[in-house]
Amino acid sequence: MRTTIQKLAIITLTLFSTTVQAQEFDKYFEDRTLRLDYIFAGDSAHQAIYLDSPISMPRWYGRRHRLSELPLKGNGRITVRDLNDGTVIYRNSFSTLFQEWLATSEAKHTSRSFENVFLVPYPKKTVSITVELQDSHDRNIAVLTHTIDPKDILIRHAGEKNITPHTTFRQATDTTRCIHITYIAEGYTDEEMNAFLEDVRTADEAMFAHEPFKTMKDRFHITAVMSPSHDSGTSEPAGGLWKNTALGSHFDTFYSDRYLTTLRLKRLHDLLAGTPYEHIIVLVNTKKYGGGGIYNSYNLSYTGGDNFKPVVVHEFGHSFGGLGDEYEYGDDDPMYFADTEPWEPNLTTMHNFKDKWENLISVKKAGLFEGGGYQSKGVFRGSENCRMRTNDVQEFCPVCRQALTRLIEFYTEKGTD
Structure with missing residues (x-):
């Protein structure tokens, strides 16, 4: 048990560290x-x-x-x-x-x-x-x-005038030390903006029903940006359907039917300029199943189907958490190799497993299951099933929860380690 003097020393050290870090930011x-x-x-x-x-x-x-x-x-x-x-x-x-x-x-x-x-x-x-x-x-x-x-x-x-209309959806307890997430509308016309806000509400509820977001929800600040599109929906190149939308999103990215992305990143950030944003979730007004997530860039999710909730959470696992897909997908165009350890915290080739989830294996909360990163052999995940593997599982596995918790603590500086 720590003595009172030890506890005071820890508090003093923490306050000193926080002050020094603030000074470093202000210095540069x-x-x-x-x-x-x-x-x-x-x-x-x-x-x-x-x-x-x-x-x-x-x-x-x-x-x-x-x-x-x-x-x-x-x-x-x-x-x-x-x-x-x-x-x-x-x-x-x-x-x-x-x-x-x-x-x-x-x-x-x-x-x-x-x-x-x-x-x-x-x-x-x-x-x-x-x-x-x-x-x-x-x-x-x-x-x-x-x-x-x-x-x-x-x-x-940019962002000093003519700012895209936006509203705060969730207020962080401390807005100076939190994670800013912005939802932005894609394929919603002016007349459909109420539907967008309702979809934001649905996505927000889905996100914070999952751990560790549920327990740590006070560390997130959520904004909705109401960027109108000329046309409703999104482009579907395989069907010859092209729409004039705010972000020019489309299915069939890299000729993959359900891969929904936008290549117009400058346009995306133009629309977000002047709003409080860091991590970006694009909600796409379409009933066609699909999505995509790029680490520390953005993610997109369809909104008009039964799997909207699991998809938007899964894609946020990519874009915010840097989590890799844990399913196999044909073994074509491999991205993981035996001589290199994946940087994603929930995948391993066993090339350098240190500091991933060996601590969870020792207490029997996780293991090593072959198959992941679109490959059936040579890539391992930590659990049989997870939100990063299938829509049918309602939670992130212990490995992904641990990785997400570490990341939230990194951004908000409220960790105990």
């Missing part, structure tokens, strides 16, 4: 967001990263502590350094549709470009920014380093 950054638009381009043999444009937006809604740490490894990273001494002052990880596309057969004979947008806190002085992309073997395939002068007159300003 303003309370604004630097939006960085990039173009990722190439084919399976050659890839490149190009800076498109920097944009200044009001307020910073990301973390203000543990700035130089990565929430997860990801297969891409952005690093901000002080230009004078090279000190890392901010890092974040991500995944992209571009990297997924590189594993397709189309990438072997065609070059394409993809929009990507990243948010970092707005620097007070000139910084060096490095963007790195890795392949499925954890090797760098493209790197770009450039500088940003925060006083550059050509940095465009």
